[in-house]
Amino acid sequence: MNCVLSVAQPEIIVPKPHQLKWHEAEMGAVFHYDLHVFDGIRYGQGNNRISPIEDYNIFNPTQLDTDQWIQAAKAAGCKFAVLTATHETGFGLWQSDVNPYCLKAVKWRDGKGDIVRDFVNSCRKYGIQPGIYVGIRWNSLLGIHNFKVAGDGEFAANRQAWYKRFCEKMVEELCTRYGDLYMIWFDGGADDPRGDGPDVEPIVNKYQPNCLFYHNIDRADFRWGGSETGTVGYPCWSTFPAPCSHHKRIESQKDQIALLKQGDPEGKYWVPAMADSPLRGANGRHEWFWEPDDENNIYPLTTLMDMYEKSVGRNATLIIGLTPDPDGLLPAGDEQRLKEWGEEINRRFGTPLAETQGRRQRLTLNLNEKQPVNYCIIQEDIAKGERIRQYKIEAKVNGKWQTVCSGESVGHKRIAHFEPVETTALRLTVTQSVAVPEIRHFSAYNVTLK
Amino acid sequence: MNCVLSVAQPEIIVPKPHQLKWHEAEMGAVFHYDLHVFDGIRYGQGNNRISPIEDYNIFNPTQLDTDQWIQAAKAAGCKFAVLTATHETGFGLWQSDVNPYCLKAVKWRDGKGDIVRDFVNSCRKYGIQPGIYVGIRWNSLLGIHNFKVAGDGEFAANRQAWYKRFCEKMVEELCTRYGDLYMIWFDGGADDPRGDGPDVEPIVNKYQPNCLFYHNIDRADFRWGGSETGTVGYPCWSTFPAPCSHHKRIESQKDQIALLKQGDPEGKYWVPAMADSPLRGANGRHEWFWEPDDENNIYPLTTLMDMYEKSVGRNATLIIGLTPDPDGLLPAGDEQRLKEWGEEINRRFGTPLAETQGRRQRLTLNLNEKQPVNYCIIQEDIAKGERIRQYKIEAKVNGKWQTVCSGESVGHKRIAHFEPVETTALRLTVTQSVAVPEIRHFSAYNVTLK
Numbered sequence: 001m002n003c004v005l006s007v008a009q010p011e012i013i014v015p016k017p018h019q020l021k022w023h024e025a026e027m028g029a030v031f032h033y034d035l036h037v038f039d040g041i042r043y044g045q046g047n048n049r050i051s052p053i054e055d056y057n058i059f060n061p062t063q064l065d066t067d068q069w070i071q072a073a074k075a076a077g078c079k080f081a082v083l084t085a086t087h088e089t090g091f092g093l094w095q096s097d098v099n100p101y102c103l104k105a106v107k108w109r110d111g112k113g114d115i116v117r118d119f120v121n122s123c124r125k126y127g128i129q130p131g132i133y134v135g136i137r138w139n140s141l142l143g144i145h146n147f148k149v150a151g152d153g154e155f156a157a158n159r160q161a162w163y164k165r166f167c168e169k170m171v172e173e174l175c176t177r178y179g180d181l182y183m184i185w186f187d188g189g190a191d192d193p194r195g196d197g198p199d200v201e202p203i204v205n206k207y208q209p210n211c212l213f214y215h216n217i218d219r220a221d222f223r224w225g226g227s228e229t230g231t232v233g234y235p236c237w238s239t240f241p242a243p244c245s246h247h248k249r250i251e252s253q254k255d256q257i258a259l260l261k262q263g264d265p266e267g268k269y270w271v272p273a274m275a276d277s278p279l280r281g282a283n284g285r286h287e288w289f290w291e292p293d294d295e296n297n298i299y300p301l302t303t304l305m306d307m308y309e310k311s312v313g314r315n316a317t318l319i320i321g322l323t324p325d326p327d328g329l330l331p332a333g334d335e336q337r338l339k340e341w342g343e344e345i346n347r348r349f350g351t352p353l354a355e356t357q358g359r360r361q362r363l364t365l366n367l368n369e370k371q372p373v374n375y376c377i378i379q380e381d382i383a384k385g386e387r388i389r390q391y392k393i394e395a396k397v398n399g400k401w402q403t404v405c406s407g408e409s410v411g412h413k414r415i416a417h418f419e420p421v422e423t424t425a426l427r428l429t430v431t432q433s434v435a436v437p438e439i440r441h442f443s444a445y446n447v448t449l450k
Numbered sequence: 451m452n453c454v455l456s457v458a459q460p461e462i463i464v465p466k467p468h469q470l471k472w473h474e475a476e477m478g479a480v481f482h483y484d485l486h487v488f489d490g491i492r493y494g495q496g497n498n499r500i501s502p503i504e505d506y507n508i509f510n511p512t513q514l515d516t517d518q519w520i521q522a523a524k525a526a527g528c529k530f531a532v533l534t535a536t537h538e539t540g541f542g543l544w545q546s547d548v549n550p551y552c553l554k555a556v557k558w559r560d561g562k563g564d565i566v567r568d569f570v571n572s573c574r575k576y577g578i579q580p581g582i583y584v585g586i587r588w589n590s591l592l593g594i595h596n597f598k599v600a601g602d603g604e605f606a607a608n609r610q611a612w613y614k615r616f617c618e619k620m621v622e623e624l625c626t627r628y629g630d631l632y633m634i635w636f637d638g639g640a641d642d643p644r645g646d647g648p649d650v651e652p653i654v655n656k657y658q659p660n661c662l663f664y665h666n667i668d669r670a671d672f673r674w675g676g677s678e679t680g681t682v683g684y685p686c687w688s689t690f691p692a693p694c695s696h697h698k699r700i701e702s703q704k705d706q707i708a709l710l711k712q713g714d715p716e717g718k719y720w721v722p723a724m725a726d727s728p729l730r731g732a733n734g735r736h737e738w739f740w741e742p743d744d745e746n747n748i749y750p751l752t753t754l755m756d757m758y759e760k761s762v763g764r765n766a767t768l769i770i771g772l773t774p775d776p777d778g779l780l781p782a783g784d785e786q787r788l789k790e791w792g793e794e795i796n797r798r799f800g801t802p803l804a805e806t807q808g809r810r811q812r813l814t815l816n817l818n819e820k821q822p823v824n825y826c827i828i829q830e831d832i833a834k835g836e837r838i839r840q841y842k843i844e845a846k847v848n849g850k851w852q853t854v855c856s857g858e859s860v861g862h863k864r865i866a867h868f869e870p871v872e873t874t875a876l877r878l879t880v881t882q883s884v885a886v887p888e889i890r891h892f893s894a895y896n897v898t899l900k
């Protein structure tokens with residue numbers, strides 16, 4: 001009798017097919033728009049959550065132009081755009097037949113406006129993938145507070161059950177009226193359908209099988225990256241110890257925020273990181289919504305590029321928060337900054353000095369001549385999983401390889417920045433991996449930093 | 451020095467000018483119409499108060515004809531008609547700009563329906579005075595329970611204050627859009643503006659100075675008559691010990707219900723009685739709303755006439771509850787019964803054998819010939835107050851006066867029914883009064899009771 005020794009191969013976690021578009025996008029925008037944009041005062045989230053808007057007919061974006069919104073996002077490099085169909089007021093930016101607190105209620109466009117439709121149409125017109133954000137955790141009109149109705153006994157039990165169905169019906173409307181969606185985003189998660197949360201996942205599965213689902217206790221197709229700074233940690237792995245994002249299910253983790261920022265190379269679930277930030281975050285502001293007098297609080301380009309490199313460049317997808325104003329336009333300053341941002345990303349990384357790819361531990365990139373280099377980009381074919389655990393990049397200087405940088409996670413994209421080096425070739429060496437690295441892209445850049 | 455002795459005259463309480471139309475009307479109708487009429491199941495008030503309607507687009511009265519409603523009420527003798535602009539669901543039957551849960555929200559008439567307007571227009575077309583009923587005590591959509599929001603702390607305090615303003619704004623809309631209103635009726639009262647109730651009285655005063663106000667803790671232009679049987683007690687005085695109706699303010703009264711039914715001849719406030727009943731109250735039913743399978747539960751004519759005599763005939767105003775169906779029509783059986791009722795009232799009391807009036811203690815009514823009599827009607831000129839405290843009616847039989855009936859309160863109208871007597875004359879004697887009786891009408895009838 002022969003004894004056959006079977007050595008277990010490490011299980012390599014890979015994304016579900018519909019998650020690939022999350023990584024491919026790299027950048028997207030989320031547009032926040034709700035009643036309080038029109039109230040002329042600065043937003044206070046705490047108060048907004050507990051006090052219904054006094055007069056919802058302040059909603060009157062007379063120059064609404066979602067084409068302009070989407071063009072502005074596209075100019076920055078966004079590949080998808082998400083609209084808050086509802087946020088914390090509970091007001092719906094569409095013609096809902098299940099939520100009366102919606103654009104049917106207002107005088108604007110004689111009660112016939114549908115900004116979700118306008119938004120999705122503009123996305124399709126400009127080749128941007130449309131997503132929808134649904135706020136159900138708070139609903140100031142209905143008195144919903146952190147998913148919960150107020151009150152006790154049969155009253156509260158009935159009302160909670162009703163509210164769950166109310167949310168499910170809104171989600172069904174949004175999943176069935178606007179064609180294929182890139183993403184549906186439940187603000188603060190859709191909680192636990194076995195508890196206070198609506199059972200929305202089957203609805204999304206049924207009507208939008210290829211849609212990114214973000215998120216409830218059972219599932220997050222990507223995870224919040226642990227801050228609203230537009231950055232994630234490093235290393236940043238797409239694998240995660242739970243199939244959900246920042247939910248009580250992972251709150252037992254010792255350092256939940258660090259876990260969200262970095263992921264876990266041993267995690268059994270593909271839950272890649274999302275880095276989000278509002279564009280208007282300078283000078284101590286942090287505004288997801290348009291507010292008066294924030295024109296000067298748009299992040300400077302240097303901050304945005306830092307954000308880009310610490311999110312997209314660290315294997316996360318970056319979502320930038322944009323703030324249409326009460327006229328219905330993205331203000332000129334924001335539009336201009338987005339354009340500058342897209343141009344700067346393109347200036348830095350649009351044209352590599354050289355690029356290569358390959359399925360092996362080591363890739364060499366020969367430059368035609370000796371020249372300065374200060375950035376490399378590495379991309380794994382993540383359909384095969386994140387295989388690289390450690391790598392180093394060396395530059396050939398005077399005939400000798402010298403290390404210019406090293407790192408751990410690569411994943412969809414790693415932008416490695418290092419001190420400028422005059423070199424004739426660069427060499428990527430994967431010093432640790434769980435399987436043969438599938439490197440789809442390795443490139444070098446010489447970026448003049450202004 | 452002369453000593454002048456001043457004997458205090460008893461203060462005679464009189465109605466405010468706008469209250470006279472309450473008495474003059476004698477009969478009115480209240481039409482209840484709300485979402486649950488369309489749900490195909492029998493109404494359960496308790497559940498309705500705590501569970502929002504699952505799908506408000508069931509509201510679809512494809513044959514709505516408020517002309518037909520009003521003509522039916524008019525045929526019974528109603529002089530005013532009231533519509534539940536909102537009831538306990540919180541759904542508004544108009545184009546509200548402050549309550550999104552209204553006819554703007556539904557597909558019916560492409561969200562442009564306004565049943566309050568249709569109703570008021572029909573009233574004016576047929577010479578019926580329009581009134582509006584506003585339900586604010588319950589609002590199942592918003593989770594309002596007996597005027598109160600649920601929850602605690604700042605959340606509840608903010609929400610309660612907001613809900614009060616929400617109600618005030620609805621009332622302002624209803625008081626300013628539809629011309630002069632006969633009555634505004636706050637379901638269950640509008641509570642105490644110093645507590646959980648909205649401050650609606652100043653709004654009604656400002657925009658509808660001649661409108662009957664029913665009611666809050668401070669004011670009731672009439673009072674609930676203590677039952678929903680369509681009857682009041684006897685005697686039944688228009689004076690009352692408090693300016694409000696059935697409110698906690700009078701709950702300290704030993705027998706509040708008896709007080710509501712009978713009033714108080716010594717009361718310092720003119721708060722006359724209202725007797726209300728649904729038309730569909732036979733066979734143990736008591737339905738303010740249309741429900742399936744209640745066609746056979748319309749009160750028989752004998753019951754309705756008994757109701758009439760024990761309300762209108764006892765110095766109260768009778769309000770009959772009518773139930774438009776899901777098609778938007780008052781069902782044929784109800785319409786027919788109302789017509790029969792009006793005809794029967796007219797048959798009994800439309801043509802007196804004789805009538806007289808006068809400002810004195812005793813009035814004699816000579817008949818042209820000896821004939822049977824079994825009813826008399828007495829009316830005081832209540833603009834001068836209810837002066838009569840006791841009276842008797844005698845018939846002249848064979849040259850001698852014999853008492854056929856006696857009573858206490860008269861007020862706007864007393865219908866006195868007695869055993870038929872063959873007589874040549876009738877004599878009303880006021881045996882006790884607080885001032886010289888102002889008798890505007892004394893008449894006799896011979897009614898064949900079928």
